[in-house]
Amino acid sequence: MELTQARDIVYQAGLDLAGEGLVARTWGNISLRLDSRSFLITPSGRRYETLKPSELVVVTIEDLSHEGSIKPSSEKGMHAEIYALRPDINAVVHTHQRQASTVAAARKEVTGLSEAHARLLGESVRCAAYALPGTKKLVKAAGAALDGERKAALLANHGAVCVGGTMEEAFRVAQALEGACESFIAEAFARRYGTRAHTMEEMHACYLKTLP
16 A cells, blocks of 8 residues: 555544544554555554654564654554454554453453344454563464454453454444443343443443453
């Protein structure tokens, strides 16, 4: 993909994800494959609302070297691993979206997906084993959780990663994952208490106690 076009796509994705509440402040990171050797990723510690397309960083998949003086996201290794393992994937979004992050904190696999969610996400959404952010352990865990044709994975205590053949697909996956996790939490609450929660706050407050 031509670099200027790629910069515009990643820049707009950051604004769209922030607008949907799927990322906030400087959390999360977004990337787009440029070719078989490299990808474009958001820089470390920059807010999506003030980020400039020129500040996005080109990173080499094989050795994680990068162009220019701006430091790329500390999760660049996770993105590189996904691109190396999945030639069908051209966009990767790491989010801290609320519902998915709640399930990730419980380290549960999301099951019982609706037909609509399953079409985008697959039969279930795995939760990658816990690892510290930016580590090789997290890189390998995320890659393993996204094997086959899976498009989303939870990262234990660390949000989620959503992927797609295009940035538009990765964005739809993130939206679908949030809906699937909200339904999963609601079902867990109902099983425990025999009723539905009145508010999301009530549901989140009880969630970690509801799952076996």
